[in-house]
Amino acid sequence: MNKLSAFALGALALAAVTTSSPDLHAQSRYVPAPGRPVAAGDDASSIAYNPANLAFLPGAELRWTMAQAPSAVGTTNGHAFDLGLPFLGLATGLRVDLLDDPSDFAAAGGARQQWLRWGLAMNLGDSLALGTTFGWSYADSLSLDDQFGVTSGLTFRPATWLSAAAVARDWTTNADRRYDLGVALRPFWGRRLAELGLEASIHERTREVTPRATLGIDVPRVGRLRGEVSVRDLAQSPDLTAMVGLDLNLATFQAGGGAIFGGGDVGYYATAAIRSYREPGLPTPKRVARIRINSTPGVRNHVKLLRRLWRLAEDRSVDGVVLQLRAEPASSLAHAEEVGDAIRLLRASGKKVLCHLEDAGGRSLHVCSQADRIAMNPAGGLRFAGLSSQYMYYGGVLDKLGVRADFVRVAEHKLAAEQYTRKSSTEIGRQDHIDLLTQLEGIYMHDVGGGRKMPLSTLRQTIAKGPFIASEARGGGLVDVLAYDDEIDEFVEETMGGRARIVDDAAPSNAPTWWGSPSKIAVVYLSGDMVDGESQTIPLVGIRLAGSYTIAKALKRAREDSSVKAVVFRIETGGGSSLAADVILREAILTAKAKPFVVSMGTAAASGGYYAAVAGGPIFANRATITGSIGIFYGKVDLVGLLGKLGVGLEQFRTAPRADAESLYRPFTDDERRELGVKVKQFYDLFIARVADGRKMKPEDVDAVARGRVWTGQQALERKLVDHIGGLREALEFVRARAELPRDTELVEFPEDDDSALLALAKLAGIASVFPQAGAVPIVIPPALLDLARGLAPFMVYDGTKPLARLDLVGDVSFGGAPATVDDEL
Known part of the structure; x- marks a missing residue:
């Protein structure tokens, strides 16, 4: 959450303090949420019992809760309606409590009281949340009307199995302020299968401490079993109260209820909710x-x-x-x-x-x-x-x-x-x-x-x-x-x-299985022609450029993120700058040494793409993946003839014979071409050495299957250039097993998709199609000229002074059908 949002939340709390009346003494009341611990229970009812948890709400929710407890329990009876809405790291919600507790309000002539609450919370990363609720009361009785209270909470989840919370209730009034401290534990590897809550409420004025324990257990294909036990007047005459209930979940609908026990009597509660997310529960009707x-x-x-x-x-x-x-x-x-x-x-x-x-x-x-x-x-x-x-x-x-x-x-x-x-x-x-x-x-x-x-x-x-x-x-x-x-x-x-x-089909929004920052697998993409520097796009000819700095930073980020336990390096490129390939390879090697690491080759991982793949981790390729092409070329174009046709005269001066050897306005001399051959051979030997080291092969064995030759994934396996035939699914299964991660481990993608604003506007305007290289091709360019434009694009992309490890351009391997337009917005 940015500093502006934090400042706004703080300003609201400060306003609440400065505008509240110091003589208000009544404690704000609310209908309870049975079985929900103060450190967990991330639903809309948290507006009342811990507003910080509102920040962890998985999606929009409308909830109704009703409680009718025995009078000895001390629970406020009535109906509550909650509406919670998360948005971009913030969450807000409204709650209405319609209280119905004649024994409490006897002094007011049996008057009824209502509370309107507004909650606001912010998520400071995956593990920390702050929240505040502002409440106003309404009643016919003057003693119950126009009360105001502020409740603030903080929830910290340092591990997937541990959540801790602190809540200050009515801290802006002269009422008996209450402080709730609690922890919640998920003992089964951090999963939500079972959840134990332990907490205590401390009354500032009376010093009374009320301990409370809650238990939630998922019942497969049903919902969640809930229970709680609390003890009031612990120091003098302990009074035990308890509840047990069951939530039934069906898709995005939840209904629940149960019994409340205390003082030798039995009450009941009920709840129902409509959410934009789902929790495990009843099987939904079969569908296609x-x-x-x-x-x-x-x-x-x-x-x-x-x-x-x-x-x-x-x-x-x-x-x-x-x-x-x-x-x-x-x-x-x-x-x-x-x-x-x-x-x-x-x-x-x-x-x-x-x-x-x-x-x-x-x-x-x-x-x-x-x-x-x-x-x-x-x-x-x-x-x-x-x-x-x-x-x-x-x-x-x-x-x-x-x-x-x-x-x-x-x-x-x-x-x-x-x-x-x-x-x-x-x-x-x-x-x-x-x-x-x-x-x-x-x-x-x-x-x-x-x-x-x-x-x-x-x-x-x-x-x-x-x-x-x-x-x-x-x-x-x-x-x-x-x-x-x-x-x-x-x-x-x-x-x-x-x-x-x-x-x-639409991907369902499920309630999180884990708290905090659970273990993740990073999928790092190397996609597009490889260049030095940052990634960019050439929109007119449909070329995406994979910048060495961008990909290296993505690998470094995956390596240094403690929540990322394994990395899949997904390569989709025919190569490009050999320097870019070496920069990326270095980061890949460091990542492979730090974490379980596997390479997954897509359409192509050839030349510089293969260079970047030999980081030491296992390599998976599809049978039809284009790979290999281990070789180097180097050169430039001489534009003197073109300038002459345009009527442009040119004079060049130099202080040494090779000072302008890389100029685009003259050819190489024989001496320069011989020297260039030596340098290209050195780069080729470096390429061979990198492959030999990464693949644990002898340089002469690498050279025997190199020489610039292109192989399919199946051929590469036979030549020991890859380890396994399989796609992304098999690569993920392999790295999950190596890192001992469960099947539902979250996937994160690096680097962030970097379509330019121009491409985004073109897509919105309906004038662009995105081709396999993931750039955009406006339809104003005749399709017949696109291959020609893309083929000549390297003269715009690559500096003539740089050696290249790049696959020859295939206009298309045609499978019939209309020309494929490729989109990255499913």
């Missing part, structure tokens, strides 16, 4: 969750989609999932593998999974082949006839512009430099590109054939006839049925074998 994908998820939203599917797999109230795909569900084959794995996890958990397609491409077919059944709009189609790839070569266009690309590379398979110096590939490059496409096709055909239970030979023959209209796709066994949007419910019910409650 519907997920609609309107734009292809980008790097971060791909992970959000995976987590969404993983959550549904564990949700007992979900019988099935229907995916309505109006765009490709993945931006690459590697991402499609991970979504397909999540679908298989759903099915293994007993859920039916169905897909509905319209104008689909090959990645939709790949993902949905893992589902139980596939439906397609009768007017739709499957625009897929096999995989293809294309690579642009810019040597010709640069020649026409009068620009000369001057590069030196190490390793014959390091093809990135060729794209700027040639009009077509070398024979080595051509064979490498064909081999990569063949490897990806093998993965694709294996998954689709297995999912559709179709022999490989039959699948090849079928796909060769594409693209398909809907009826042809069904006839070829690629989809099961044809159904319009309005027939999806019938399709689902037919598959489920009866009537099904189909609802749009």
Whole structure:
């Protein structure tokens, strides 16, 4: 919470002190919240018993409480209504108490009293909260009317199993001020399964101490059992009172009640609440969750989609999932593998999974082949006839512009430099590109054939006839049925074998399982072209730049955060600056030494991306991940010819032969090119050494599988460049086991998503689409020119004086379908 908010809260409390009347003597009264300890019980009724706990309220809540206790208990009877609203670290709430206690008010002729309270609390991080409640009374009797009281509380949660609180009641009046001190304990590894509260109320004037103990136990698939015991007049004639009750939770609704015992008599209480969050309780009616994908998820939203599917797999109230795909569900084959794995996890958990397609491409077919059944709009189609790839070569266009690309590379398979110096590939490059496409096709055909239970030979023959209209796709066994949007419910019910409650999936807001700062797993993203400095975005050509400082700070933050117990380094890049890669690798090595650490490779973790991956922790890659490309190139462009065409004259002066060697206005000399070759070889040897050290290999063995060669994840495993085949799910399972963390450990993401304000405005205006590199591409640029613009972008991004460890640019590995627009706002 910022200092302004703290100041505002303090000012309100000060105003309360200065405006309260010193002669007010009546103690403020409220309807109790049975079974809720002063150090816990984070619901809206905390407005009355500890306003600091209001800051821990998980979501909006409207609550009613009624108590009718025996007169000997000393509890105020009546009805209370609470409304609590958390907002950006602050929480506020209103409470109305309608008191009904004739014995207490006999002196006032049986008059009734009402209290209006306003609570305000702030959260100072995960572990500390302050809160204050201001109360005003209303009554027909002058002795009960127009009273004012202030109650303030502080709650501190230094561990997931311990909460401590202190509350000062009516501290601005001359009434018998009361101070509550308490602790609450969660003995079962800090989980909310059981909670014991121990506290004492101390009356300032009488010095009377009232001890109180509470107990809360979660009853599986029911709710929460509550009890409490307190002793009044402990020093003279102890008077024991007790309560026992049960809360029933059904989705966002709670109802509860129980008995209150004291003085040989029995009373009762009841409560009910409607909340925007849920607590464990009664099973909700079975449902089929519907997920609609309107734009292809980008790097971060791909992970959000995976987590969404993983959550549904564990949700007992979900019988099935229907995916309505109006765009490709993945931006690459590697991402499609991970979504397909999540679908298989759903099915293994007993859920039916169905897909509905319209104008689909090959990645939709790949993902949905893992589902139980596939439906397609009768007017739709499957625009897929096999995989293809294309690579642009810019040597010709640069020649026409009068620009000369001057590069030196190490390793014959390091093809990135060729794209700027040639009009077509070398024979080595051509064979490498064909081999990569063949490897990806093998993965694709294996998954689709297995999912559709179709022999490989039959699948090849079928796909060769594409693209398909809907009826042809069904006839070829690629989809099961044809159904319009309005027939999806019938399709689902037919598959489920009866009537099904189909609802749009939304992530539920659950009450926290833990107090304070629970253990977390950090997912640190390295996504985009790697550059020196801070991360940034080139909005016009759809390139996100992963800055070495930004990623290094994210790794350092994860390492130094005591609540982060393990780190997954998620790499989604084809490389870039070799210096940036080394800076990032250093922080990754330090992190891997400090905490359980694992690398998860997404679409690509190649060249500089692979360099950053060899921090010593295990490496997970999807079979279709593009990795390897261990090599270096270095160079610049000579713009003299372009300047000449523009009529620009140029004169250069130097004090030494190489003083302007890196100038963009002349080529390298033969001597400079020889010296540059030496330096590039030194950088390559450093790259080899880093890999050899991180992978525990001999340098000559690394060089044998390096030489700039690109591998799929499956090939990399065979060459000991990665340790395991698996996606993000498997990487998380591995690191959880190594850190001995439970399955529900919270995930946090670093660095924060850094879309620029320009991109955000473009998205809001509806004029931008975000491509796989997670930048934005305004539609005013013709799609045919986008690959060309992006291919030439490195001349704007990289300083010609820096060595590069970068993958050659693939225009696209095409799976058919419309060009994928990628969005990071699921």
